[in-house]
Amino acid sequence: xxxxxxxxxxxxxxxxxxxxxxxxxEVASARDDMEVEIVDIRDFDxxxxxxxxxxxxxxxxxxxxxxWQQKIAKFDGYIFVTAEYNRSIxxxxxxxxxxxxxxxxxxxxxxxxxxxxxxxRAVEHLRTIAVELQMVPVRSGVHxxxxxxxxxHPLGANGEMxxxxxxILPSANAMLDDLAWWTKATVAARNAETAxxx
Numbered sequence: 001x002x003x004x005x006x007x008x009x010x011x012x013x014x015x016x017x018x019x020x021x022x023x024x025x026e027v028a029s030a031r032d033d034m035e036v037e038i039v040d041i042r043d044f045d046x047x048x049x050x051x052x053x054x055x056x057x058x059x060x061x062x063x064x065x066x067x068w069q070q071k072i073a074k075f076d077g078y079i080f081v082t083a084e085y086n087r088s089i090x091x092x093x094x095x096x097x098x099x100x101x102x103x104x105x106x107x108x109x110x111x112x113x114x115x116x117x118x119x120x121r122a123v124e125h126l127r128t129i130a131v132e133l134q135m136v137p138v139r140s141g142v143h144x145x146x147x148x149x150x151x152x153h154p155l156g157a158n159g160e161m162x163x164x165x166x167x168i169l170p171s172a173n174a175m176l177d178d179l180a181w182w183t184k185a186t187v188a189a190r191n192a193e194t195a196x197x198x
Contacts (some may be wrong), residue, residue, distance in 0.1 A: 002076040002183040004034045009082040011042040012097035016153055020144060021081045023161040024112050027077065027172050033180045037075075041096045044068045049098045056101040063098045067156065073103040077110070078135075079175075079182040084115040084122035089129075097129055105134040106190055108182035110175045111141045118143025136180035136186060142171045 006025045021038055024155045028036040036106050044064055051060050072078075082089050097104070111131040113119025120143060127137040148164040150156030 001033065001035045002037045002180070002187060004028060004077045004079060004179065004183070005039040005072065005075040006036060007093075007096075008038065008040045008042070009073075009080055009096075010090045011091075011092040015083070017081050019152060019161055020075035020112055020114055020142075023165070024079055024081065024142065024172060027169070028176055029178060030181070034077075034176075034183065036079075039071060039075075041092055044071070044096075046092075046099055048095055049095055054098075054101045058125045060099070068096065069100045069103050072100055074134045075107070076187050077108040077179055078104075079110045079112060079179065080126060081112045081114075082119055082126060084113065084117065084119035084123055088125045089122045093126075094129070097133060101133060104130075106136070106186050108136040108138055108179055108186060110138045110179040112129060112144070112172075112175075113141065116147055116149065118136065118145030118149070118192060120145075136182050138175060138182055140171065140174040140178045141176055142168055144168060156196075173179065 006021055008017045008021045025036055025038050028034060044067060046064055047062055048067055051062065052058060055069065060069065082093055111123050111126055113123040123141055139191040148167050151159045151163050152161055
């Protein structure tokens with residue numbers, strides 16, 4: 001089965017990201033068309049990007065960057081869980097994206113965003129970054145916004161994700177359907193390319 005990484009984009013000690021990441025992981029894990037794993041950027045101690053060039057052009061020298069590249073290379077697609085910081089994605093997520101290149105290529109990217117506006121502006125920015133990294137951003141996404149966001153955020157009611165599941169599950173299912181389709185298509189295309197080169 002295709003392997004999908006749920007990538008937690010924020011590294012703050014007080015981040016909210018763990019809640020929606022665990023929720024989308026559980027929803028995706030209940031399906032029979034993908035294997036899912038949570039990947040936490042915080043576990044990799046990535047420096048700010050300081051290589052001579054992208055690993056498109058030369059191997060990276062920092063061992064943590066290389067370990068990150070090796071990890072994400074194992075997956076066939078990605079679900080990014082992101083906040084919106086000042087109208088964009090967290091710096092930690094942008095840095096993690098920049099620390100690799102070839103590992104992202106020709107793989108689909110789905111996005112779960114959260115915040116007052118459901119991270120709408122950050123999600124659109126992330127889709128643009130994904131295109132530059134030769135990923136395939138899927139159309140459907142999950143936006144945890146407004147009253148639903150306040151029901152589950154610690155600065156609001158701090159409820160369980162199950163309290164808003166009815167509102168966001170249709171979007172999640174649509175996103176995962178898109179992700180499964182594009183994962184199947186891109187895996188087949190990459191395999192055909194590899195076979196042709198052999």
